Amino acid sequence: MTTTAHDITYRLEQKRRVQADFPGPKSVALTERRKAVVAAGVASSVPVFVADADGGIIHDVDGNSFIDLGSGIAVTSVGASDPAVVGAVKEAVEHFTHSCFMVTPYEGYVAVAEQLNRLTPGDHEKRTVLFNSGAEAVENAVKVARLATGRDAVVAFDHAYHGRTNLTMALTAKAMPYKTNFGPFAPEVYRMPMSYPFREENPAITGAEAAKRAITMIEKQIGGEQVAAIIIEPIQGEGGFIVPADGFLPALADWAKDKGIVFIADEVQSGFCRTGEWFAVNHEGVVPDIITMAKGIAGGMPLSAITGRADLLDAVHPGGLGGTYGGNPVACAAALASIGSMEQYDLNGRAKHIEEIALGKLRELATEQPVIGDVRGRGAMLAIELVQAGSKEPNPELTKAVAAACLKEGVIILTCGTYGNVIRLLPPLVISDELLLDGLAVLAAAIKANA
Missing domain, CATH: 3.90.1150.10 (Aspartate Aminotransferase, domain 1)
Incomplete structure (x- = not known):
């Protein structure tokens, strides 16, 4: 057993060792x-x-x-076998593995929603819905934005990755292996230039200027009043871990607010302490209307979520959001334990x-x-x-x-x-x-x- 300076105890010896016949x-x-x-x-x-x-x-x-x-x-x-997560999962499994929150609800789902409402940016009134995967969270965030605004168009960005379902493939920028021969894709998705400092033709372009470039294209090609949502990864994942220039995200968010556009931060990969903040948008003080989450949320158990403004999520009619496995009780127990470990350590x-x-x-x-x-x-x-x-x-x-x-x-x-x-x-x-x-x-x- 070894311990770091942060008092984390490991079950396995923390050393690499590869035998000559790899793979064995x-x-x-x-x-x-x-x-x-x-x-x-x-x-x-x-x-x-x-x-x-x-x-x-x-x-x-x-x-x-x-x-x-x-x-x-x-x-x-x-960690892949955090003791708190393992213990919470074992305890949850001993009681029930599933009941479907849409049929017979349970406290764990509510408790996870409370934690996400607490941890996500902004002090406004929030609502949360739980799902299974990051793509499912993105799909539902777009659904909410379209219903709440009465608009259809959705703006995504170059180098984006948002998932493998039909709508999220449309939002994703990279063709191979994610999109090739899987079309046709969902309509009313528009792609705008990202702030990619290393590959900008003009290295001196600021984040605010890069945002203006994208906004000008949106206005010309779509019209701001037609856009339901802008969705963006605060740090792009599959596209290359692209960190936009400072000021890019705030300028987009401010313009979206002025136009009544729902600003969706896709934090599926960048959330839950990954970047040194609970969420990557916190680095620039951006408060999204809706935030999508998955991956690090539950210590390896399948769980995802959207958290957003109460007026947006409550605009959806009863039964319009959900899913058989969304917010599974065992995954909820894992999420609560995982968040606890994040805070403890x-x-x-x-x-x-x-x-x-x-x-x-x-x-x-x-x-x-x-x-x-x-x-x-x-x-x-x-x-x-x-x-x-x-x-x-x-x-x-x-x-x-x-x-x-x-x-x-x-x-x-x-x-x-x-x-x-x-x-x-x-x-x-x-x-x-x-x-x-x-x-x-x-x-x-x-x-x-x-x-």
Whole structure:
């Protein structure tokens, strides 16, 4: 048992260890079983099967131990087997696994709504609805906005990712693998230019100017009075961990308010302490009309939510929102425990500490390696964008090679980006400093060896 300075106790030894025959025989055998029964369209980036996970470590079925710098795509922020979450789930399961809140309600759903109303930005009166996935939350946020405003048009942005359902595919910017051959898509979705500081034609453009660029296009192409909602990730996820220039989000939100447009912050990936704040919009004091949440909300159990202005959500007729599994009682218990652990361990502070450690190392590396075009992010949502040396030309081949090299050394990293050239770091917020530094050292060595 080891303990960090933040008094987090781990069940598993927090060290990486990869055997020579990686991937091992059990993972190889399971891969063959998988091929026979699981659709080929479901892809996995790592060729091993998990047997156990805790803190910042994942054990596979062959006894290998990997440093987890992905957190199941920002889900296991409190760790993959946080004792409080495990205990809450066990207790909930002993009573009932399901009853459907739309039939026979239960306190856990109400308690989660109370917590989300408390934690989300703004002191206005709020309402919350619980669902299962981030895409489902986004769909319902748009439903609410359209009904409440009586308008149809929805504005999304370049490099956006909002999900894999029909409407959320329409909102998503990247074609392959998310949209190709899956159309036709939902209508009345319009795409506007994002603030992407590293790739702006004019590097001096401010956030406010980038917002004006988008607003001008909205006014010309759609008309502000026709727009039901603007939906944006405060820090884009799959699109490349793009942090817009300061002032971009506030300017959009202010204009939306003036036009009676519902401003939706998609915080599915960036929420729940990931960026060093409960929500990424807090960094610039933006108060969304509706906020969508999932991933880190429940310590790995499937749960999502929308929280927003009471007048918007209460405008929907009874029965207009819901779903059979939405706000499952076991997932609600996990969410309450997960939020408790976030507060107990001050995971906002922990995320800022991770940023301080990692950004320093990554920026130092960038000065030595011309293939690193940009280092960006907030908290424990960090990225490096890899390019052809001496240019801004994306380098997806190097990105793949670096990820593969890290995996061979026992470090799991994720890639992303519209151009497939971004390495994103999403460590569990409970990872120890020692493990984080070890993982970063492996990443640095992989870049140097493959550049």
